[in-house]
Amino acid sequence: MEPTAAPASVEPILKARGLWKVFGDDPQRLFESDLKSESKEKIQEKTGLVVGLRNISFDVHKGEIFVLMGLSGSGKSTLIRNLIRLVDPTAGQIHIGGREICAMNEKQLMNFRRRSTAMVFQAFGLLPHYTVLDNTAYGLKIRGMPEAERNKIAMEAIRTVGLEGWEDYYPSSLSGGMQQRVGIARALAADPEIMLLDEPFSGLDPLIRRQMQDELIQLQSELHKTMIFVTHDLQEALKIADRIAIMQDGEIIQIGTPEEIIASPASDYVQEFVRDAYPATVLTAGTIMEDPEPEIHVWQGPQVAHTLIHRSKRDFAFVLDKQKRAVGFLSHRALDDLIRRGGNSLEAAMDVEFETCTPEMTVEELFPLATASPHPIAVVDEKGKFIGCIRNTTIIESMIQDEPEEKEGEGDV
Amino acid sequence: MFEFPEKLYVPMEKWIDAIMDWILVNMSGIFDAIGGVILKILIVIEQTLLWLPWPVILLLIGAAAWRSMGKWWHGVIMAGLIFLVGVFGYWDDSMSTLAVVIASVAVSLLIGFPAGIIMARRDKVQATLQPVLDAMQTMPSFVYLIPAMMLFGLGKVPAVFATVIYAVPPIIRLTDVGIRGVPESVVEAARSFGASDRQLLFDVQLPLAFPSIMVGINQTTMMALAMVVIASMIGARGLGLEVLVAINRIEVGHGFTAGASIVFLAIVIDRISSAFARKQQKHLS
Ligand SMILES: Nc1ncnc2c1ncn2[C@@H]1O[C@H](COP(=O)(O)OP(=O)(O)O)[C@@H](O)[C@H]1O
Ligand SMILES: [Mg+2]
Numbered sequence: 001m002e003p004t005a006a007p008a009s010v011e012p013i014l015k016a017r018g019l020w021k022v023f024g025d026d027p028q029r030l031f032e033s034d035l036k037s038e039s040k041e042k043i044q045e046k047t048g049l050v051v052g053l054r055n056i057s058f059d060v061h062k063g064e065i066f067v068l069m070g071l072s073g074s075g076k077s078t079l080i081r082n083l084i085r086l087v088d089p090t091a092g093q094i095h096i097g098g099r100e101i102c103a104m105n106e107k108q109l110m111n112f113r114r115r116s117t118a119m120v121f122q123a124f125g126l127l128p129h130y131t132v133l134d135n136t137a138y139g140l141k142i143r144g145m146p147e148a149e150r151n152k153i154a155m156e157a158i159r160t161v162g163l164e165g166w167e168d169y170y171p172s173s174l175s176g177g178m179q180q181r182v183g184i185a186r187a188l189a190a191d192p193e194i195m196l197l198d199e200p201f202s203g204l205d206p207l208i209r210r211q212m213q214d215e216l217i218q219l220q221s222e223l224h225k226t227m228i229f230v231t232h233d234l235q236e237a238l239k240i241a242d243r244i245a246i247m248q249d250g251e252i253i254q255i256g257t258p259e260e261i262i263a264s265p266a267s268d269y270v271q272e273f274v275r276d277a278y279p280a281t282v283l284t285a286g287t288i289m290e291d292p293e294p295e296i297h298v299w300q301g302p303q304v305a306h307t308l309i310h311r312s313k314r315d316f317a318f319v320l321d322k323q324k325r326a327v328g329f330l331s332h333r334a335l336d337d338l339i340r341r342g343g344n345s346l347e348a349a350m351d352v353e354f355e356t357c358t359p360e361m362t363v364e365e366l367f368p369l370a371t372a373s374p375h376p377i378a379v380v381d382e383k384g385k386f387i388g389c390i391r392n393t394t395i396i397e398s399m400i401q402d403e404p405e406e407k408e409g410e411g412d413v
Numbered sequence: 414m415f416e417f418p419e420k421l422y423v424p425m426e427k428w429i430d431a432i433m434d435w436i437l438v439n440m441s442g443i444f445d446a447i448g449g450v451i452l453k454i455l456i457v458i459e460q461t462l463l464w465l466p467w468p469v470i471l472l473l474i475g476a477a478a479w480r481s482m483g484k485w486w487h488g489v490i491m492a493g494l495i496f497l498v499g500v501f502g503y504w505d506d507s508m509s510t511l512a513v514v515i516a517s518v519a520v521s522l523l524i525g526f527p528a529g530i531i532m533a534r535r536d537k538v539q540a541t542l543q544p545v546l547d548a549m550q551t552m553p554s555f556v557y558l559i560p561a562m563m564l565f566g567l568g569k570v571p572a573v574f575a576t577v578i579y580a581v582p583p584i585i586r587l588t589d590v591g592i593r594g595v596p597e598s599v600v601e602a603a604r605s606f607g608a609s610d611r612q613l614l615f616d617v618q619l620p621l622a623f624p625s626i627m628v629g630i631n632q633t634t635m636m637a638l639a640m641v642v643i644a645s646m647i648g649a650r651g652l653g654l655e656v657l658v659a660i661n662r663i664e665v666g667h668g669f670t671a672g673a674s675i676v677f678l679a680i681v682i683d684r685i686s687s688a689f690a691r692k693q694q695k696h697l698s
Contacts, residue, residue, distance in 0.1 A: 086605060114607030125602025129620045139606040141616075190606065 011098075012059035013226050014083070014194060019056040019092035021078050021250075024049035027090045040249050052078040054250045056092070060194070063224045069237040069273075070247030076230040079247070080196050083228070084117050085109055097193055114143050118187035122199040124179045126171040132158065132182050133167035139190035150189075157189035160219065177208040184216075188223075195227045201236065213239055234273045238262070238282045246270050258282045280399060285366060286359030288398045289379045289388030295320060298327060298346055302339050305346055309335065318378050318386055319350050326378040326386040329354040356380050359387065363398055370395050433563060448570045454519060455569055459512035467504060471496055474681060481688035491684065494677040501670040503652060507678060510641055510651030513569055514682075517576035517637040522630065525581045529588025529629075530614065539589060546582040554579050554643055562647050572641065572649035580637040587629030591622025627690030634686055638679050652678070 022030050027049055030036060035043050040051045053075050060066045068076045081087040083094055085101060094101040096116060104112060118139060119125075126135050134141075136157050140150035158167055161181040171179050180200055187195050201209040217240055220227070231237050237244050238258040246254045246261065246269070254266035262282045265271040294308035296317045309317050315332040328350030338349035355369040356378045369377050370392045379388040436444075462470070471492045479488030498507045532539045557575040565571035595618050603617045619626075645653025652675050659668030 084605060086601060110607045110609060112607070113605060117605070119602070119605040121598055121602055121605075123596070123598035125598040125605075127599060127603075127617060138603075138616075142603075142606050142608050142612055186606075196605075 010061060013062045013097060014060040014228075015093075015095040016059075016083070017057050017093045017095075019053055019079070019082060019094065020090045021052035021075075021082055021087065022049050022090045023052055031091065051250050052087075053082065053089070056250075056252055058245055058252060058255060060226060060228060062226050064242040065220060065227045065229055065240055067237045067241035067244045068228065068230045068247060069234060069244055070232065072232055074247040075250040076232070076247055077198055078250075080119075080198050080228060080230050083196065084113055084119070114139070114190075116193045118190040118192040118195055120180070120183045120187050120195065120197040120200045122202050124171070124176075124183045124203075126179055126182055126186075128171055131168050131170055132163060132174070132185075135171065135182050136167075136185045136189050138186055153191075154185070154189045157185040160188055161185045162215075175208075176204050177212060180204065180212065184219075188225075193226060195225050197227060197229045199230050199232065202231065202233070209236075216240060246273070259284060259287060263287060280364040280367075281362055283363045283398050284359060285357050285361045285363070285377075285379050285390060286388075288363065288394055289359065289390050290394070292318070292386055292388050295324075296330065296346070297321070300346065301344060302335060302346060302349070305330065306335055306339065316376065318354075318389060319346055320386055323383075324385045326354075326356065326380065328352045329375045329378075331375075351375065354378060357390070358382070363395060366390065366395055433560065437563065444564045447574075448565050451516065451520065451570050451573045455512060455516045455573060458515050458519075459509060462508040462512050463505065467499060470508075474685075477685050478681070478688075481685050481692060483688075487684075491681045494681055498674040498677055501674055503655065503671065503674045506651050506655055506671075507674055510638075510649075510653065510675075510678065513572055513576065513641045513644070513649050513651065514634065514637045517573050517580060517641065518630070518634050520573065520577045521581040521584055521633050521637065524577070525584035525629070525633070526588055526626075528581075529585045529626075530592065532585065532589040533592035533618075542585070546586055549578065550582050554640055557640075558644065558647050561644075567648040569649055571647050572644035575644050575647070576637050576640040576649075579640040580633045583632035583636065584626070584629040587625045587632070588622065591625025591629075592618045594625060595621045624690055624693050627686070627693055631683065631686040631690055634682055635679065638675070638682060642675055 020031075024047070030043065030047060030049055030051075033047070035046060038046075040054075043049055043051055056079060058066075068079060070076050078087055082089045083096070083101070085104075089102060092102070096112075099112065101109070101112070127138060130138065133151060133154055137145075137147075137150040137154035140153060141147075145153075155167065158164060161184050163178065163181050163185065166174065166178065171182060174182070180203075183200065187197075201212050204212060213236060219225075220240075229237075229240060238261075241258050243255060243257055244261050245252045246266075248269050254261060254270050259282055261270065262274055265274045294312040294314070294317050296305045296308055297320050305317070305319075309315070309330075309332055317330050318326040319328040319330050321327050328347070329352075330346060330350045334349040334351070335346075338346070343349065353373065354375045354377070355373045357366060357369055357380075359379055359381070366377060374392075376389045376391045378386055379390060381387050474495055475488035475492035477488075478491035479485050482488075495507070498504065528542070532542050554575075557578045558571075561571035561575035561578075565574055599617060599621070600613065603613050608616065641649055641651065642653035642656065645651060645657055652671055655671035656668060656675070658664075659671055
């Protein structure tokens, strides 16, 4: 459950602690009663109150894309709106950049929204009577920035999202994808500390959606914004997230990197989500690789190598040089041949044709390597040091999810 | 068989009369002030209309129709209708009627616009005002003549007063409807960027409510015109008085030309103002 991606020494840019949102008349009465820990249904039945968010705590670090993922109705929109008090939380604290949001008065809140955050909406929320340029400059206009200055910044943002030449058009003459680009440009122009995106691509065609996701990733690699991104689509979450928080019935039930979520779903609910996902784009070589042992070096004799391989219960090994770089692939059979022939140099038995990869590469990227050579793939770090290996069968096995027992045999993989 | 029991009679009308009497005695200062303002507005408008040479007015009407409706011959037709009113011999009467209509619409907007905005912002105000507006619109228009006459006597000021009461509901209602009809997503987006209530109103709500507000202005204007004809009974003069005279003397021709003049005026005002309203909707769909 603990966030792993960001260094612990850096103070998070956003801290939410014990957030509750309860809809209904006089929601405080829930906290005075002993129903607080009851289920959502029971609370609604007994009090008429609807629990939108229950005891939410999480951190967001500077420069990361933090994804809130969950089924429709799980409270994602309520949570992201709580963060800038478009919906007021019933209990809890939100710190953004060291300021306590819940303690702000109307005016402070207004100034905070003008300077520190910018939001992108599923329904775009563009002003239909403003041109693309004026829409993009809207956040700056609200701040009172003079027209020439704000138009200059807005033009920059329009270029960034690839809408150059469209600045004098009205939103109604743009496609959905282009309208959302304007929404993103408007947020970028405001240059906020945190960008909030509530299902920005959910209303778009699948093809456009994927394209927009790619562009967002591209953009992020250049701009390093802090983003909180809401989606109900696990594919999308896995694709763009640095970390994912999974929501169910107003609670966060798991926080982790995409890989952690895929590799060890925290509950059946998450498991169910993950089952539909295509792990090849998420699982990395580092996660599925086997130990580098046995370590066999070029200068060792065939008998030593034989013993080491035999003891490892493997039928192959990679042969390493002084810097622990893999220089050849040695199969059990080739080694036996060598011994039978009375050879004494491993170099005579090993195959120097094999593929290597880095631990960050995804399984998808391993496919071509796996087909290029019959041997296992050697995993090497950035210095070329051998740190593990991956058999082709492991790659295939990683694609098959751990189905719950009763589901076995459905075979819809 | 079942007579309504007389015992249950409540002297409601006496109470209302008492309230009116009390208002007359104690609040005459306020109504004198209101009457003074209305009169000033009225005089400026009427004198401007009568001072402008008739060809200029026809040109203005033609130009407005051309611009709003799009074709030059629209302008010719609209100006032609007003020209006919002059031909019938009612130029001054029609200008006088127009002046009362314009004054009434101006006062209606002055009241109705802010009222509509407040109504859109506060659900409680809307819940209270809604039935009042409904009642105002169902009430027979003659009824408004009585308090108007009591408060302001006879003349054009009570005519404007009665007309405003009759014609103000649509502009209030449609301002409210227009503002409430602004998509929640746009309002929320503006709020998320830190818009104040004022910025939200002027940058987002009013522009997007504008087509609806224009429809309200159009309806208010048409109702004002209808009411001004009736208000001639308490001294609004103008075209309505001509109709009244014709009825009293049973002069069919007189009644027809005066009535037709009112219709022409109505057509011109309606067409031009609704065309302007439509023009505003271009980007907003
Ligand atoms: N204004 C409201 N009044 C009552 N319940 C609400 C209100 N807004 C949201 N909810 C409830 O809160 C829950 C979460 O809604 P939402 O945040 O929109 O979910 P999501 O964005 O994940 O689809 C839902 O069960 C919804 O019914
Ligand atoms: Mg939502």
